[in-house]
Amino acid sequence: EVQLVESGGGLIQPGGSLRLSCAASGLIVRGNYMSWVRQAPGKGLEWVSAINSAGGTYYADSVRGRFTISRDNSKNTVYLQMNSPRAEDTAVYYCARTYQVPPRFDYWGQGTLVTVSS
């Protein structure tokens, strides 16, 4: 059974930094395309970033240059480093396995809430 467990969310001040983690079981992160998708309070889904099996990384324009996705194969964990967060980054952040052919987000974590506020 695949499980994705996010952690690391919390209250962060604008301009600070925070690292989210997504610990996977039942799948090997280095062999999979993994994504972060966020949902602002009362709003819809927004794709944030992804890392493919080769280590290539992708970012939404809204976070490029501020967020960094990475993975630790030994811990089977994917990370999202959030630097210089803004109030509009406040959201629940979900980790999702992104199956490529045909594309879809087939496994999701329960999400972790990030609140950016002074």
Added chain:
Amino acid sequence: QSVLTQPPSVSAAPGQKVTISCSGSSSNIGNNYVSWYQQLPGTAPKLLIYDNNKRPSGIPDRFSGSKSGTSATLGITGLQTGDEANYYCGTGDSSLSDGSWVFGGGTKVTVL
């Protein structure tokens, strides 16, 4: 403002059918597969339909998907109270940076 356009809400009585539209463009729906996600209150999204019209294991055949040109549609027949949720369409978009995904704004289904 979401890239894909969905109606904010639809409703119907138990046992009836609802359809949810998802409108996009040639850079997203027109040249990509569409998937649909169900988000029950307070929970994470769940894959409902992929490859425009395929259902993952465990998803009942009351849920169906279709795509034509730059639009896609999710259908729910035999509506149940447990179907009350927000539904999102999603797909890739070649007009944005590599690897980008876009979603609709979501449609709230209410069972009257």
